[in-house]
Amino acid sequence: MDFSSGIFFQVAVDGIVLGFMYALIALGYTMVYGVLEFINFAHSEIFILGAFVGAELLLGLEASGALATLHPAAVILMIVLAGMLASGLAAAALERIAYRPLRGAPRLVPLISAIGASFFLQDFIRFIESLWRNTFYLNYPTLDILDQNLTLGAAVEIPFKSVLVIFTALAMLAGLYLFVNKTKLGTAIRAVAQDPDAAALMGIPVDRIITLTFFVGGAMGGAAGVLFGLHYSLINPYSGFVPGLKAFTAAVLGGIGNIPGAVLGGLVLGLMEAFAASYLAVITNGAFGAEYKDVFAFAVLILILIFRPKGLLGETVREGA
Amino acid sequence: MEGAERKVFLINIGLAAYIALTSLLVYWFPRSVSAFLLFQASLLMIYYAPIARTAKLVFSAAVLIVLMPFLGAIEGYYLEVAIQIGIFVALALGLNIVVGFVGLLNLGFVAFYAIGAYLWAIFGSPQANAFIAGGHFPLAAGWFFAFLAGGIALGAITGVLLGLPVLRLRGDYLAIVTLGFAEVVRALVNNLDKPVNLTNGPRGITPIQRPPLFFQPLLDAIGMHREPAALYPIYFYFLVLALVLAVIFVTRRLEDSPIGRAWKAIREDEIAAIAMGVPVVRMKLLAFAVGASFAAGVGVLFAAKQGFVNPESFTFMESIGVLAMVILGGMGSIPGAILGATIVTILNLQLLKGLSLWLNALRQSGEMLVIPFLGSFDLSQIPAQFEPAKYERMVFGLILILMMIFRPQGFLPPSQGSAALTRKGGQPAKPAAGK
Numbered sequence: 001m002d003f004s005s006g007i008f009f010q011v012a013v014d015g016i017v018l019g020f021m022y023a024l025i026a027l028g029y030t031m032v033y034g035v036l037e038f039i040n041f042a043h044s045e046i047f048i049l050g051a052f053v054g055a056e057l058l059l060g061l062e063a064s065g066a067l068a069t070l071h072p073a074a075v076i077l078m079i080v081l082a083g084m085l086a087s088g089l090a091a092a093a094l095e096r097i098a099y100r101p102l103r104g105a106p107r108l109v110p111l112i113s114a115i116g117a118s119f120f121l122q123d124f125i126r127f128i129e130s131l132w133r134n135t136f137y138l139n140y141p142t143l144d145i146l147d148q149n150l151t152l153g154a155a156v157e158i159p160f161k162s163v164l165v166i167f168t169a170l171a172m173l174a175g176l177y178l179f180v181n182k183t184k185l186g187t188a189i190r191a192v193a194q195d196p197d198a199a200a201l202m203g204i205p206v207d208r209i210i211t212l213t214f215f216v217g218g219a220m221g222g223a224a225g226v227l228f229g230l231h232y233s234l235i236n237p238y239s240g241f242v243p244g245l246k247a248f249t250a251a252v253l254g255g256i257g258n259i260p261g262a263v264l265g266g267l268v269l270g271l272m273e274a275f276a277a278s279y280l281a282v283i284t285n286g287a288f289g290a291e292y293k294d295v296f297a298f299a300v301l302i303l304i305l306i307f308r309p310k311g312l313l314g315e316t317v318r319e320g321a
Numbered sequence: 322m323e324g325a326e327r328k329v330f331l332i333n334i335g336l337a338a339y340i341a342l343t344s345l346l347v348y349w350f351p352r353s354v355s356a357f358l359l360f361q362a363s364l365l366m367i368y369y370a371p372i373a374r375t376a377k378l379v380f381s382a383a384v385l386i387v388l389m390p391f392l393g394a395i396e397g398y399y400l401e402v403a404i405q406i407g408i409f410v411a412l413a414l415g416l417n418i419v420v421g422f423v424g425l426l427n428l429g430f431v432a433f434y435a436i437g438a439y440l441w442a443i444f445g446s447p448q449a450n451a452f453i454a455g456g457h458f459p460l461a462a463g464w465f466f467a468f469l470a471g472g473i474a475l476g477a478i479t480g481v482l483l484g485l486p487v488l489r490l491r492g493d494y495l496a497i498v499t500l501g502f503a504e505v506v507r508a509l510v511n512n513l514d515k516p517v518n519l520t521n522g523p524r525g526i527t528p529i530q531r532p533p534l535f536f537q538p539l540l541d542a543i544g545m546h547r548e549p550a551a552l553y554p555i556y557f558y559f560l561v562l563a564l565v566l567a568v569i570f571v572t573r574r575l576e577d578s579p580i581g582r583a584w585k586a587i588r589e590d591e592i593a594a595i596a597m598g599v600p601v602v603r604m605k606l607l608a609f610a611v612g613a614s615f616a617a618g619v620g621v622l623f624a625a626k627q628g629f630v631n632p633e634s635f636t637f638m639e640s641i642g643v644l645a646m647v648i649l650g651g652m653g654s655i656p657g658a659i660l661g662a663t664i665v666t667i668l669n670l671q672l673l674k675g676l677s678l679w680l681n682a683l684r685q686s687g688e689m690l691v692i693p694f695l696g697s698f699d700l701s702q703i704p705a706q707f708e709p710a711k712y713e714r715m716v717f718g719l720i721l722i723l724m725m726i727f728r729p730q731g732f733l734p735p736s737q738g739s740a741a742l743t744r745k746g747g748q749p750a751k752p753a754a755g756k
Contacts, residue, residue: 039493101726107492108426109725112648115428116721119641123715130707241637245504248497287516295508298501305498306486 019270044244050222091218255311429503437620476617525631651731
């Protein structure tokens with residue numbers, strides 16, 4: 001078995017990058033679940049929408065020639081913010097159009113609507129992109145700085161884009177932590193998650209807080225989308241689905257409704273997946289290889305739901321109808 | 322009395338005239354989609370017409386057993402459409418048991434379909450030689466019916482095996498786990514070409530043995546020799562029809578039995594059902610097994626009909642398509658599932674494709690579209706990306722959202738109604754803590 005430190009370290013970095021990506025997406029699932037006990041199935045498309053908006057802005061900057069004159073950090077900041085804004089607004093709009101009319105209906109009804117929204121959005125993005133570019137596969141333009149490597153010590157190099165993902169994600173998570181724990185709006189979100197009726201009695205506008213929760217969760221997903229595009233380059237309207245499903249797995253793994261849990265779950269799942277992809281072939285003597293990493297993630301989901309449905313950090317899941 | 326009888330008689334005559342007229346239309350205009358749609362609508366009219374049961378049976382039999390194969394012999398494409406509709410009707414009826422009767426959202430239904438299809442694909446083709454020595458494969462066509470039965474049994478077994486661990490989960494978690502299960506099955510099918518080549522991976526399996534033409538000697542004996550190539554489409558049509566009728570029969574008997582009532586009790590209020598002594602877990606397992614066995618049985622037939630299977634036929638989108646059928650027609654309603662499957666299949670196969678063809682024709686006409694005040698557009702500039710046939714997901718998605726918002730009970734809701742779907746505001750979005 002080759003556990004030589006260089007490869008091991010590289011795999012660990014890949015896993016952490018993947019993990020932070022899952023963590024950012026998982027926040028959208030977990031925050032919405034916290035306030036509504038509802039799986040926003042369309043969150044994977046909210047996420048990939050952010051990737052598309054970022055790509056379009058970047059392509060626009062490139063076409064206008066502004067890309068060469070702007071500082072790369074400013075460019076990255078701009079596209080991340082654009083992705084966040086677009087995804088946040090889309091998530092809030094989705095809540096108003098497809099979910100709010102169904103509040104109070106039995107659980108399956110909004111879930112089915114969300115599945116419909118997921119499918120609709122995939123083809124909607126495809127439609128718009130086809131109208132605009134006559135293709136719906138987008139390549140992120142390369143930023144020179146992202147292709148460089150950061151050299152650490154002897155044989156260890158980290159691609160700069162991995163560093164970017166990790167630091168952006170950390171900044172976003174810190175911002176979210178401060179927002180949720182230190183501001184009035186964050187307190188209101190926590191209050192609605194704890195008990196919507198009591199929150200309403202305390203004068204909290206529950207509907208607006210729910211929309212805000214969708215916006216914040218969507219914005220996190222949008223940022224993840226832009227990072228995803230910058231890191232993996234090629235996107236299409238359907239490429240959000242599997243990462244979305246895995247991020248949901250991460251949210252469940254950490255304990256759904258629990259914000260630190262989503263981060264922990266994302267990191268654990270990302271690392272497990274990266275190591276499975278690299279070492280499964282070695283361990284099983286070539287019988288099973290990296291192509292089983294998706295199976296691995298879903299198997300984790302199924303096992304967790306069966307044996308520890310409340311997740312690693314979760315509280316007991318309340319029994320609903 | 323006299324007047325009412327007269328009315329029924331007139332309706333019967335009218336129905337017969339409608340069926341005859343639309344059949345003639347299809348006969349005269351074999352290329353016209355609208356003619357075929359009108360003909361298909363006759364079944365819906367028969368279902369709704371206020372006439373005697375026997376009359377309905379006679380009319381349906383005339384349409385399904387006599388006219389459809391006859392018209393199909395003229396224009397083979399219609400037979401293909403009818404077979405597709407039949408396959409999806411059977412799938413929708415299977416999912417209807419799980420989602421409609423018991424209220425468990427199963428998003429991985431297609432996995433059972435895949436299991437059935439691959440069962441016959443592997444043993445009904447040379448594929449099995451890859452891991453069983455001796456060159457016994459493909460098995461003779463006569464084995465098809467044994468494998469149909471075997472597929473139904475295997476479907477039931479996998480349904481129970483999946484159900485045992487996951488049925489304790491709440492509704493939305495169950496949905497995600499079944500989705501994960503389907504993705505696992507698809508990934509396995511996609512990758513099990515090594516270390517042992519079980520499924521031939523993404524390349525799929527072909528050629529797959531067709532069912533035996535056991536009646537051919539009979540036809541020859543009465544002097545009606547037909548080539549197998551001409552016989553197979555009609556043969557498959559009748560096989561699918563028989564399977565659909567069997568599925569309808571079983572579903573109806575189950576619905577009216579204590580089992581069906583137990584299922585609906587679980588759907589309406591699980592805790593109350595437990596209190597009344599309904600063995601909830603066993604009943605849920607049974608529903609999973611029955612639904613899965615239908616899907617696997619259809620899968621076996623599908624593999625034999627296509628002669629080719631690959632993992633692409635068993636994606637998540639198929640599951641959602643079947644779900645859209647059940648929801649469109651009305652969860653828990655047998656006629657609803659049939660109607661939903663028919664509408665969605667026609668939408669996909671005929672309307673979207675028809676629109677795509679029309680768009681292509683427009684593009685190739687080279688004409689200009691002149692819109693007042695907006696100028697003129699060169700029709701040949703319509704991008705090829707706009708073919709409506711490519712936007713199935715958008716159609717399914719819209720069906721699901723719009724139905725949930727405006728008509729959650731579907732177009733043909735079950736007669737007793739389901740409180741689980743129609744109750745408004747009866748349940749808070751989020752139960753108070755400590756409940």
